[in-house]
Amino acid sequence: MPGNRYYGGNEFIDEIENLCRSRALEAFHLDPTKWGVNVQPxxxxxxxxxxxxxxxxxxxxxxxxxxxxxxxxxxxxxxxxxxxxxxxxxxxxxxxxx
Structure with a gap:
């Protein structure tokens, strides 16, 4: 989960992951209060x-x-x-x- 990683120094990864998550929800017109998206490989x-x-x-x-x-x-x-x-x-x- 972003902001809760084992290793420090991943704040840029967190930003990218959050951006990707919000774009995926937007692309499929999904309500973020009802849907979640896992974008991690x-x-x-x-x-x-x-x-x-x-x-x-x-x-x-x-x-x-x-x-x-x-x-x-x-x-x-x-x-x-x-x-x-x-x-x-x-x-x-x-x-x-x-």
Whole structure:
């Protein structure tokens, strides 16, 4: 919930979340006294994907850490069989359709 997060320093996230919530209610002409909207991503994957598609252009590259160094699965992984994750390609294809 905005204003009630475990970690400090999230006041800008709270502002963005409140703005998104009010815009979603307005877009669907819903009464905020009767309706609530949860705009938080349910995990790191959709959160990262939202951030990537918000700031990247087609074929842009980003640097991400590998899992043992504190990275996330959405940064691309090399499984034991040696094949790379297809997520970076998928992200590239989605960005191309923007």
């Amino acid at each position: 349910y995990s790191g994957s959709p959160a990262n994907f939202a951030a990537y598609t918000a700031v990247l252009q087609p074929h842009d590259r980003i640097m991400g850490l590998d899992l043992p160094s504190g990275g996330h699965l959405t940064h691309g992984i090399t499984p034991p069989v040696g094949r790379r994750s297809r997520l970076p390609r998928f992200t590239s294809r989605v960005c191309l359709t923007r």
